[in-house]
Amino acid sequence: MGIISSKLGNLGVVTTTLDQAINWGRTGAMWPLLFGLACCAIEYMSTQASNYDLSRFGMELNRASPRQADLLIVSGRLTRKMAPVVRQLYDQMAAPKWVIAMGDCASCGGVYNNYAIVQGADEIIPVDVYVAGCPPRPEQLLHGILTLHEKIKGESIRDWAAPVETIRV
Amino acid sequence: MALQTAANTNDPMAEWAGSLEQLKGLVTERALTGETMLLNMGPHHPSTHGVLRLLLELDGEEVITCLPDIGFLHTGIEKNIESKSYEKAVPLTDRMDYLAPMSNNTAYCLAVEKLVGLQVPERAQIMRVICLEMTRLNSHLVWLGTHAIDLGAMSVFLYCFREREELLKMFEMLSGQRMMGSYMRPGGVWRDFPPEFLPMLENFLGYFPSRVDDYEALLTKNPIWMDRTQGVGVIEPEKAMAWGVSGPSLRGSGVAWDLRKSMPYSGYDMFDFNVPVGEHGDVYDRFMVRIREMRESVKIMQQAIKRLPAKGPFRSDNRKFVPPPRAELGQSMEAVIHHFKLWTEGFAAPDEEVFVAIESPRGELGCYLHGTGGNKPRRVHFKTPSFMHISSLPVMTHGHLIADLVAIVGSVDVVLGDCDR
Numbered sequence: 001m002g003i004i005s006s007k008l009g010n011l012g013v014v015t016t017t018l019d020q021a022i023n024w025g026r027t028g029a030m031w032p033l034l035f036g037l038a039c040c041a042i043e044y045m046s047t048q049a050s051n052y053d054l055s056r057f058g059m060e061l062n063r064a065s066p067r068q069a070d071l072l073i074v075s076g077r078l079t080r081k082m083a084p085v086v087r088q089l090y091d092q093m094a095a096p097k098w099v100i101a102m103g104d105c106a107s108c109g110g111v112y113n114n115y116a117i118v119q120g121a122d123e124i125i126p127v128d129v130y131v132a133g134c135p136p137r138p139e140q141l142l143h144g145i146l147t148l149h150e151k152i153k154g155e156s157i158r159d160w161a162a163p164v165e166t167i168r169v
Numbered sequence: 170m171a172l173q174t175a176a177n178t179n180d181p182m183a184e185w186a187g188s189l190e191q192l193k194g195l196v197t198e199r200a201l202t203g204e205t206m207l208l209n210m211g212p213h214h215p216s217t218h219g220v221l222r223l224l225l226e227l228d229g230e231e232v233i234t235c236l237p238d239i240g241f242l243h244t245g246i247e248k249n250i251e252s253k254s255y256e257k258a259v260p261l262t263d264r265m266d267y268l269a270p271m272s273n274n275t276a277y278c279l280a281v282e283k284l285v286g287l288q289v290p291e292r293a294q295i296m297r298v299i300c301l302e303m304t305r306l307n308s309h310l311v312w313l314g315t316h317a318i319d320l321g322a323m324s325v326f327l328y329c330f331r332e333r334e335e336l337l338k339m340f341e342m343l344s345g346q347r348m349m350g351s352y353m354r355p356g357g358v359w360r361d362f363p364p365e366f367l368p369m370l371e372n373f374l375g376y377f378p379s380r381v382d383d384y385e386a387l388l389t390k391n392p393i394w395m396d397r398t399q400g401v402g403v404i405e406p407e408k409a410m411a412w413g414v415s416g417p418s419l420r421g422s423g424v425a426w427d428l429r430k431s432m433p434y435s436g437y438d439m440f441d442f443n444v445p446v447g448e449h450g451d452v453y454d455r456f457m458v459r460i461r462e463m464r465e466s467v468k469i470m471q472q473a474i475k476r477l478p479a480k481g482p483f484r485s486d487n488r489k490f491v492p493p494p495r496a497e498l499g500q501s502m503e504a505v506i507h508h509f510k511l512w513t514e515g516f517a518a519p520d521e522e523v524f525v526a527i528e529s530p531r532g533e534l535g536c537y538l539h540g541t542g543g544n545k546p547r548r549v550h551f552k553t554p555s556f557m558h559i560s561s562l563p564v565m566t567h568g569h570l571i572a573d574l575v576a577i578v579g580s581v582d583v584v585l586g587d588c589d590r
């Protein structure tokens with residue numbers, strides 16, 4: 001005790017709320033699901049790669065398993081054939097979990113108002129942040145991620161205490 | 170092949186009883202008795218390069234059958250184009266093979282030009298060649314990065330994307346968009362090269378070959394890389410041609426077939442370049458072919474920059490098909506009429522069919538276009554290399570280990586947007 005306190009000096013006391021401390025942890029190290037659908041996934045890869053370096057925001061680690069991920073970035077056009085798969089991936093993720101709809105297609109169907117494309121990922125899963133662009137620039141995606149961080153900072157752990165309802169598709 | 174799940178039953182095997190029946194003839198009898206294992210890979214899998222689903226029949230670790238299931242990215246682009254006038258469809262073609270948008274643009278524009286008999290000025294052709302080769306580098310860099318990641322070499326990805334970012338900056342300079350530029354238009358290109366473009370490209374071409382050396386230093390003689398790739402996924406030349414494999418994947422088997430040489434378009438016959446070929450047809454040879462192709466692309470671009478006239482038209486001036494430049498609108502009534510006509514209803518094309526094929530970074534990209542006599546096409550169809558390559562996966566993967574499957578899928582460079590459209 002004596003040695004530690006003499007080395008560290010007088011640290012004082014930090015007071016914070018549990019919500020703030022937990023949200024700080026949640027935003028500082030999000031694990032996105034390693035998941036790409038179409039063109040936007042390539043820009044997502046650019047965001048992770050050397051120039052934009054997503055690890056600055058604690059997100060360099062993509063988990064290939066939805067069980068270990070807490071952020072689903074729907075990067076690309078969502079087809080009717082793929083929709084049940086994405087819904088299942090979302091259901092498999094453990095709460096708390098968030099969704100970013102990256103690109104026009106994932107946000108609203110984009111230019112494809114036709115038989116094949118789901119008109120926005122929010123038709124099958126709840127979306128937290130929409131990022132516009134076809135494809136969005138890496139800066140735009142970064143902005144989307146930071147917006148999500150802001151949103152998370154306003155959340156309370158009580159919000160996630162109730163079990164999330166799952167829907168079978 | 171839809172795998173249906175039976176409703177409300179407690180017997181876990183009952184769920185699969187119906188679907189096994191459907192697999193008869195597709196997998197061996199041993200799979201139906203449970204002697205070999207059926208394993209589902211994808212559509213969400215980190216190394217299927219998108220949303221490809223492979224149904225594998227495994228004997229231990231050995232792949233007996235590999236059944237690709239595609240369509241998870243079917244976007245209906247061909248159908249959408251039928252409701253657009255000819256020029257307005259160009260941005261849709263970008264989004265098919267999203268690693269090589271300009272190649273798609275070009276295939277489509279060449280088809281439109283052939284259908285209506287529109288000439289492209291020589292300067293515009295050279296500009297197209299520059300853009301096409303930049304696209305090739307762009308696509309091969311993503312391929313190399315992701316292929317290396319699949320086989321466990323993480324750093325290559327970061328280096329490749331560093332160079333790719335420079336290319337994207339140049340695309341943005343040309344077209345205002347990093348990836349989906351829609352820079353090619355029927356009759357030429359959208360606008361002239363901005364003055365700062367060529368110096369930047371020349372600078373890039375100056376240092377890019379040494380960057381390729383860097384990638385090679387990491388991989389070419391790397392014993393792990395060689396072990397994982399040599400002798401894996403071999404496809405013989407005859408088989409490759411029979412299965413419709415094209416592009417670098419075919420040249421890896423030793424067939425020197427490159428549409429830029431054998432059926433030149435856009436003035437490729439004026440350029441001096443080699444067509445690299447492999448000899449074994451394995452993953453390693455396909456890798457080497459693409460690496461050498463990047464060097465050839467640099468050569469082509471350097472020649473193109475030399476040949477590019479400083480001034481001249483970048484787009485045809487046939488006002489029946491090409492809208493007039495903005496500046497003319499204030500001076501000429503005729504220009505206003507052309508502008509109005511072309512942007513409200515577009516131009517009409519005869520009721521004929523054409524087919525054009527170009528060498529995209531992935532292989533032969535064909536565009537079939539059937540006009541109606543009106544301003545919209547009756548049918549557009551793209552013959553895409555990824556579709557062919559995915560259908561040849563069962564041949565290449567037969568008898569290999571499941572870990573090699575990842576190497577093989579990466580080596581044929583499939584893009585699911587290209588395959589499903």
Ligand code: SF4
Nearest residue numbers: 039076103104105134
């Ligand atoms: S928004 Fe644009 S870039 Fe993104 S998936 Fe859709 S078409 Fe592709």
